[in-house]
Amino acid sequence: xxxxxxxxxxxxxxxxxxMNDGGALLATGLKLPTVRPATGILTLVVLVAVIPLFxxxxxxxxxxxLASFEDPxxxxxxxxxxxxxxxxxxxxxxxxxxTSLTLAVVGGLTGAGLGWGLPVSWGSVALVLAFxxxxxxxxxxxxxxxxxxxxASARAxxxxxxxxxxFLLQTLAYAANDGQKMxxxxxxxxxxxxxxxxxxxxxxxxxxxxxxxxxxKAGRTLSREIIVSRPPHxxxxxxxxxxxxxxxxxxxxxxxxxxxxxxxxxxxxxxxGGGRVRWYAATKIAAAWLLxxxxxxxxxxxxALLVKGFxxxxxx
Numbered sequence: 001x002x003x004x005x006x007x008x009x010x011x012x013x014x015x016x017x018x019m020n021d022g023g024a025l026l027a028t029g030l031k032l033p034t035v036r037p038a039t040g041i042l043t044l045v046v047l048v049a050v051i052p053l054f055x056x057x058x059x060x061x062x063x064x065x066l067a068s069f070e071d072p073x074x075x076x077x078x079x080x081x082x083x084x085x086x087x088x089x090x091x092x093x094x095x096x097x098x099t100s101l102t103l104a105v106v107g108g109l110t111g112a113g114l115g116w117g118l119p120v121s122w123g124s125v126a127l128v129l130a131f132x133x134x135x136x137x138x139x140x141x142x143x144x145x146x147x148x149x150x151x152a153s154a155r156a157x158x159x160x161x162x163x164x165x166x167f168l169l170q171t172l173a174y175a176a177n178d179g180q181k182m183x184x185x186x187x188x189x190x191x192x193x194x195x196x197x198x199x200x201x202x203x204x205x206x207x208x209x210x211x212x213x214x215x216x217k218a219g220r221t222l223s224r225e226i227i228v229s230r231p232p233h234x235x236x237x238x239x240x241x242x243x244x245x246x247x248x249x250x251x252x253x254x255x256x257x258x259x260x261x262x263x264x265x266x267x268x269x270x271x272x273g274g275g276r277v278r279w280y281a282a283t284k285i286a287a288a289w290l291l292x293x294x295x296x297x298x299x300x301x302x303x304a305l306l307v308k309g310f311x312x313x314x315x316x
Contacts, residue, residue, distance in 0.1 A: 006079055006189035013082050014182040014203050018210020020089065020101045024258040025174055026215060027234075034163040041211050043171055048182075049204035051175035052195040057252035058177050059195070062184035065124040065252075066106065067113030069188050077116040077304055078188040081108035084300035088292060097288035100256035103132065105181050107296035115304025129293075131253035135244045136263030142240030143233075143267030150232040159231060166238030170257070173242045177249035178257040182207060226265050226282050237264030259289065 026040045035043075052059065063069050069078050085104035092099045106128055113120045150162060182203045183195060192199065241260035248255045262285060269276040 003190065006075055007186075009079050009082050010182075010185045010189040011202075011206055013086065013185050014206035015210035015213075016086055016089070017101055017179070017182050018207040018212075019214030020093075020098075020210075021174070021178060021257060022207065022211025023215040024261055025170060026211075027261075034160045035167045037215060040167065040171075041208055041215075043168070044174070044211060045204045045208040047171050047175040048179045048207055049197075049200045051172065052180060052183050052200045053197060055176060055249075056180055056183060056195045058249055058254045059180035059184040059187060061124070061128070061252050061254055062105070062109065062181055063187050065121060066109045066128065067118045067120045069109075069113070069118065071118055073116050073308075074118065075188055075191070076307065077112045077118055078109070078185060080116070080303045080307060081105065081112035081300050082185055084108040084112065084303055085296045088296040088299060092288050092292065097284060097291075098258075099285070099288040099292045100259050102178055102181060102254055102256040103259075103289060103292045104296040106132070106254070107293035108300040111297035111300030111302075112304045115301040116308055128253055131248050131251065132255050132259070135248055135255040136259040138244040138247075138263075139237070139241040139260035140263035140267030140270075142243055143236045143264035144240075144271045146236035146239045147232055147268040147271045150236055159235060163231075163235045163238070166235050166242060169242035169246065170238045170261075171242075173245035173249060174257045177245050177254060179207070181254060226262055226269075226278060226285070233265060233268040236268040237261050240264035240267060 022041065022044060025044060026035075026037060067077070068074065082105070085101065085108035088108075089099055089101050089104050106125070110120060110125055150159060153159075153162075183200065186199050186203060187193065190199070238261070241257060241264040244260050244263075245255055245257055262282070266277055266282060
C-alpha cells in the first residue's frame with residue numbers, strides 16, 4: 001500500500017482522536033473558568049507532542065505486543081485496523097452511542113492481525129482488556145473519594161486550585177497513555193521507531209484540530225448526560241481518571257481516558273446519592289463500549305481477509 005495513503009489514514013486517525021478524546025478531556029471542567037478551552041487545547045497539544053519524547057511505551061504496546069505489525073504486511077494490516085475502528089466509532093456516534101476509540105483500535109488491531117495472518121499475542125490482548133476494565137472502575141472509586149475531599153474544602157479558591165492540578169494530571173496521563181495510539185499508527189505507516197519530534201508535533205497539531213471541532217459535542221455528552229454535574233464532580237473525575245490512567249501508563253497498558261473520566265463522574269455522582277447519575281445514559285454508553293471491541297475486531301478480520309484475498313488474486 002502506498003505510503004501516502006497510509007500517511008493520510010494516520011492523519012485522519014489523529015484528527016478523529018481529537019474529536020473523540022479531546023472534548024472529553026475538557027468536558028469535565030467546562031463549568032469552571034479556571035482552564036479556558038483555548039488554554040486547555042493548547043496544553044493538550046503541547047503535552048501530546050512532548051511526553052512521547054520521554055516515554056512511548058504505550059505506543060510500542062499497540063505496535064508490538066498485540067500483534068507483530070513490524071512483520072511483512074504489517075502496514076496494510078494496521079491501515080485496515082484503523083479503518084475498521086474508525087468505521088465502528090463513527091457508526092456508533094451517528095446512532096447516538098459515543099464510545100471508546102481505544103477499545104475500537106484494540107479490537108481492530110487484533111482482528112486485522114488475525115485476518116492477515118500476523119502472530120497475535122492473546123495473553124497481551126487479555127492483559128490490555130483487563131486494564132481497560134479496571135481503569136474506569138478505579139477512576140470511579142477515586143472520584144468517589146475525591147468528591148468528599150473537595151466538599152470538605154468548599155472554598156471556591158481551593159476548588160480552582162484543585163481543578164488546575166486535576167486538569168494537568170489528566171492531560172499528562174492522556175499524553176503518556178491513550179494519546180499514544182496516534183503515534184503508534186504513524187510508526188507503522190511511515191516505518192519509523194522511537195518518537196521523532198517532527199512526528200510527535202504533527203500528531204499533536206492534527207489532534208488539536210480535531211479537538212477544536214469536536215469539543216461541543218463531546219463536552220455535552222460527558223458533562224451533561226451522565227450525571228447532573230456540578231463543578232466539584234468534574235474536578236473529582238479529572239483527578240480520579242488522571243491517576244488511574246497514569247498508573248496504567250506506568251505499566252505500558254493502553255486504556256481509554258474517556259472511559260476513565262466517565263467512571264470518575266459516576267463515582268463522584270454516586271457519592272451524593274445514586275439519583276444524581278443518569279443511569280439510562282450511563283447504561284447506553286456502557287453498552288456501546290461492550291459492542292465496540294468485538295464489532296471492530298470482526299470488521300478488521302473481514303476486511304483483512306478480503307484485502308489479502310484480492311492481493312493473492314493479483315499476484316496469481
